[in-house]
């Protein structure tokens with residue numbers, strides 16, 4: 111294991127040797143350059159008209175995902191669950207919830223995905239089970255070996271004989287104490303999330319063995335990896351010490367009331383990731399198909415806290431810097447070319463040498479990308495993230511610029527919001543980003559034949575939908591597809607990265623590799639007119655040709671601009687390359703120039 115100190119040293123040397131250019135050329139495994147598409151199964155596609163998305167619905171859309179350029183899908187929890195927290199409360203890790211289908215449906219999905227070359231990743235929730243899980247029922251009745259599978263405590267008695275929880279810990283979901291009394295067991299159990307999401311005691315070796323069995327079970331069923339949920343919350347202080355008050359102006363039952371020094375980011379969480387990585391490695395060493403199975407980890411924290419998961423064996427610890435930097439949410443107010451550059455560099459400089467970078471633009475826990483940044487920035491962020499080196503994770507619907515849906519207090523289902531009140535729920539609810547996928551302008555946006563669906567469809571579906579964007583000459587979707595094609599080239603996979611801020615308003619980044627066609631992304635944030643020179647990118651020819659442009663831009667594939675004087679309209683987002691390149695220079699089809707004819711037909715030019 112690399113220590114933090116020696117790692118920083120290695121990074122420093124790397125930074126000096128590489129100058130400002132990140133060298134990323136090396137032999138790569140499938141997962142190091144993949145695009146991960148996060149599917150929220152409940153609202154993706156309903157195949158049987160019950161108003162709830164399901165596995166057969168996902169299977170029916172795999173071909174479409176392939177066409178879009180997606181190589182990996184990550185499906186949020188589909189396991190048996192009472193659905194108190196949309197499946198993040200699992201009652202059987204080894205079975206599929208009937209509302210999503212059956213194990214057979216799942217096997218069909220994996221088989222079809224394999225035919226199309228799509229990898230499947232599942233969500234694994236190791237922190238807690240639903241209180242309806244068989245293990246919890248047995249634990250509550252003190253049946254061995256399950257007695258100590260969860261965190262139990264008999265509580266403490268006040269002077270007047272009243273019993274209360276052992277400490278002041280609070281639930282993440284703002285419901286007050288993280289401890290709940292069980293009459294059966296005559297003890298409190300810990301729940302960092304909802305009352306019915308019971309925290310495991312992962313200091314118990316038997317529980318760790320169970321986690322390994324669950325991982326192997328799904329790998330055996332053909333998944334290419336697991337995304338591990340809520341890592342920072344796995345271990346809590348063994349001495350159960352009270353947490354200090356944060357001083358934030360929130361009610362004392364809100365999670366933010368305390369400073370979580372004893373229930374979050376404990377070093378034991380990282381040590382558990384190491385145990386799992388060893389398990390993955392052992393599994394991989396026994397397989398003969400050459401497919402490396404991998405572990406993605408979810409842990410919101412400072413960049414140092416998150417990148418430390420790499421050192422402990424996570425293949426990809428999700429990078430949320432395009433969502434927030436753990437203190438400040440990154441949105442239309444905080445964005446600027448300088449911040450973009452800073453975000454990119456912060457991650458690259460914090461991750462250990464040789465690690466695979468990754469970038470997340472949205473997920474089911476945060477406002478949609480188009481709502482956070484404004485619809486006019488959809489192409490901007492898709493171009494940047496798709497053409498950065500490493501893994502990009504996109505949340506379903508962001509590729510067509512879906513926006514958050516307003517839901518009333520009565521329509522709200524998310525426990526994190528329902529535990530607050532009608533005056534405050536909007537600040538906590540995660541439902542607006544979870545409404546049905548907008549496939550077309552038919553009933554329920556083509557998501558379901560049923561007019562009654564899990565969360566109401568956004569009213570903008572009549573114009574904002576995939577079918578319309580496929581039919582248009584230019585659209586967010588077509589731009590996503592084009593950028594995905596360009597990402598899937600030698601330079602997109604292996605090119606060195608250079609990022610530049612020009613003046614205050616323009617962000618530009620290149621991917622370059624000796625002997626291969628280069629790529630250049632240029633973005634304009636400006637409100638006041640400036641014409642910029644891109645001469646800093648001196649390896650490009652003096653005339654640059656357009657490969658893709660934002661939906662409001664008049665520039666078309668094949669149009670040329672002068673490198674020393676480019677005028678960009680408001681919110682412009684362009685992907686450019688040298689104009690002197692031709693496909694015949696190379697025999698390799700994965701060169702940018704070889705894609706130009708297909709990009710032209712793509713945009714009908």
Ligand SMILES: *[C@@H]1O[C@H](CO)[C@@H](O)[C@H](O)[C@H]1NC(C)=O
Pocket residue numbers: 176179180181594595598699700
């Ligand atoms: C990437 O390009 C190769 C050809 O170089 C092609 O076979 C493959 O389907 C492409 N993948 C995607 C996701 O577009």
Ligand SMILES: *[C@@H]1O[C@H](CO)[C@@H](O)[C@H](O)[C@H]1NC(C)=O
Pocket residue numbers: 268269270271272
């Ligand atoms: C017992 O004492 C505690 C404070 O130590 C107080 O919060 C609680 O309300 C008391 N209960 C009763 C029944 O008096």
Ligand SMILES: *[C@@H]1O[C@H](CO)[C@@H](O)[C@H](O)[C@H]1NC(C)=O
Pocket residue numbers: 412413435436437438
């Ligand atoms: C997050 O960003 C804000 C605004 O740019 C900055 O003040 C703060 O220091 C950053 N925090 C971290 C942990 O990087």
Ligand SMILES: *[C@@H]1O[C@H](CO)[C@@H](O)[C@H](O)[C@H]1NC(C)=O
Pocket residue numbers: 550551552572577578581
């Ligand atoms: C619905 O979509 C179809 C196909 O995309 C289109 O032909 C039709 O005009 C649309 N109808 C309305 C009312 O927008």
Ligand SMILES: *[C@@H]1O[C@H](CO)[C@@H](O)[C@H](O)[C@H]1NC(C)=O
Pocket residue numbers: 131606608622623624649
């Ligand atoms: C430009 O080309 C030179 C010579 O091939 C190379 O050394 C340099 O790294 C390239 N610049 C970038 C930003 O990749």
Ligand SMILES: *[C@@H]1O[C@H](CO)[C@@H](O)[C@H](O)[C@H]1NC(C)=O
Pocket residue numbers: 616634635636637638639640641642676677678679680681682
């Ligand atoms: C960026 O957009 C603004 C607003 O439309 C425009 O005035 C400005 O000229 C553009 N900047 C560049 C560098 O083209």
Ligand SMILES: CC(=O)N[C@H]1CO[C@H](CO)[C@@H](O)[C@@H]1O
Pocket residue numbers: 195198199235303339340408473474475
């Ligand atoms: C980003 C993410 O997946 N967050 C999840 C963390 O865990 C809680 C409880 O399992 C979920 O509610 C969140 O959605």
Ligand SMILES: [Ca+2]
Pocket residue numbers: 156157158159160161162163164209
């Ligand atoms: Ca269904």
Ligand SMILES: [Ca+2]
Pocket residue numbers: 237302309310343344345346
């Ligand atoms: Ca825990």
